[in-house]
Amino acid sequence: MSKRRKKKEHHDEHMDESWLVPYSDLLTLLLALFIVLYAMSSVDAKKFAALANVFNKEFQSGTGIFEYPSPAPSPVEQNVDIDNLNKKQEKTVSSSITEEELRNIQKQQEQNELKNIQEKVNSYINEKKLTDKLETSLTDEGLLVSIRDNVLFASGSAEIRNHDKNVVAEISKLLVMDPPRSIIISGHTDNVPIHNSKYESNWELSVSRAINFMKLLLKNDQLDPSAFSAKGYGEFKPIASNKTEKGREKNRRVEILIQPRSPKN
Template sequence: MMIKRRPPKQPKGSPKWMVTFADLVTLVLVFFILLFSMSQIDIVKFKAMAQSFKQQAMFDNQSSIVPGEYPSEEMKKEQAQKEEDSLSKLAKEVQQYLKEHGLEDVATATRTERGVVLVLQEKILFETADAVVVEEAYPFLNEIGKMLETKPNIIKVEGHTDNRPIQNTYYPSNWELSSARASSVIRFLSDNHDIDPKQFIAVGYGDTRPLVPNTSAENMQKNRRVEIIITDPKYTESE
């Protein structure tokens, strides 16, 4: 007696290759739909929508949609005015101190576009051809240091000399002398007062930036100086 074999059952559903093919066709279709949609942008409607965002009052009053994340223009102006008032007040305080202690002939304080500029003649700070701060200068520099403790501004200290050449064991030229004097003033202020050292910049100009021509002993004395600039944040060095 012959036994009939049943034919193998065919798998249900579509062939396996059909799934991959369908995915590929779908991706291609989506790609062409995106291309089509991008090519059909109504430029008039797009500009109208962009203009509507510009006219929103929220963007005029707050530069960021997240409240308080960025300061508004009004807040920036208020901050700038506070800094301006702070520097002007500092200049007046220093001027008053100089007047009360009879130092107006050897030191000045002015408010300029650079900030508050203190010009200190050599004889109030150093011996001739030396960069060690004399003890007589301690009270004055300490007073300046107290005023600067609350100021976050960059403090630039510049050393200047007259045009007479110098050459000794410590300072081969006026470049080294002027740089050393600027550094000595910074070291005194940072060692004796709570001022972040990162706020300081020391520069030595030698005899390259005289206040007056080096044609007399009096003029040379004016050119031998240290300038302390409490910089205005709005000011940018041009050189």
Template sequence: MSRKKTIQEVNEGSPDWLNTYGDMVTLLLTFFVLLFSMSTIDIAKFKAFINSIEGSSGILSGGSSIGDGSEVGNGINQLSNLDIYFDKTNEEEIQLKTQEELKQMHSDLKNYIQENNLEEEINVTLGNYYVVLTFKDGVLFDSGKAELKPEAIEILNKIGTQLSKYADNRIRFEGHTDNRPINTIRFPSNWELSAARAIAVAKYYIDELGFDPKQFSTEGFGEYAPIADNNTEEGRAKNRRVEIKILSKYVSYAVETEALQ
């Protein structure tokens, strides 16, 4: 009797271990792609993405996620410092943009003032949240008055040409005096005088040069924000001044107001 040949079955396709290996490699690749994408992530979009998947329904319409949908959400919520990270990142980005904008603005204004021969009338300084134009004593107003001098008009017009380039920036007008008291019917104290001078400059730009009043604010500091010693005539002259502060457009108004107190 002849022997029957045993027929060995040949499995078609890849071995099981190769399928498992392939899945693992694919998952690793996906993981590293995800890490790379998060390194340049748009924070606002990522937060919106997280909000969209927390407790979400299934991908297909009519389906529901396995469980209560909190697995992914809880994984994110376990990162207790996530909001702090976002806030810190946003703050750093805003700070960087603010400094870049202000440095460029300071350079442009300084060059503009030099080109127009206004160095004797105006100083330009750089602050943390703004660039300051300081009109020296006697440039805009006579002593004890809040009416613009005729020769001040030309100076304000020249500065207005440059200010018009900052339509997206808030601009603050500040009046300052020395500590010598004033007591007139119109100006019972230095507060009223300093405030009236700040308003006079702002109103000129609004009424005569067509600036948007929503862009402006005014303040009178009187004698209470000196930059020099009031015990000397030179110091008092420095304290009698009008300042125009051009605020960075990257800083919120609330933060600007708090920072300038």
């Protein structure tokens, strides 16, 4: 009876000790797992490889997970990725700035360039004492140079007078720019009806004056004809009242519009 009890007690004691082995293995594996996770979170590939070798030696059974290539990028690869990311971020920020601020910067630059051109034209006007016949103004559309018709044309005529052709030649020199800009020549009249053998309306007279003036400008070989265009508005764009002689004089004019350079896309 005592022998059986001793055997039973010995058997129970053996069963109680056997669970410690898997329990300790589980704890070891959990510890190893946490160490692995910590090591994988590190960007130091050399330390990760060294740690992998240690664990492979400790756990020889089965296929070691550390024998596979590390998912963590090498320092070189990581630097490249970071550099590319930084470049993309900088490009995004730069694009954002370009969209919001580039137009204002270009507009301001254009205004400064047009002001320089205006100063040159004004210097010519003052030098030739033509302040009562030519004037300049900066508008949203560009630099506008207005020339009274009596500077260039006889009344009711679209032919530039011979003694005024030197004025046109001087103006053409002021229009030589690098890079070239689009230039619109427009003719304007007062509202007094015209009807003669050559022109049936003020429209035809204004168009002819603009074209003849433009042709004379383009005798300057330094000007690009493709940058020029001509328009005739007749009496329909007055800048003064047509009820007075002075107002009608102002309305009879040829205008040179120097347009801002369009921004490149």
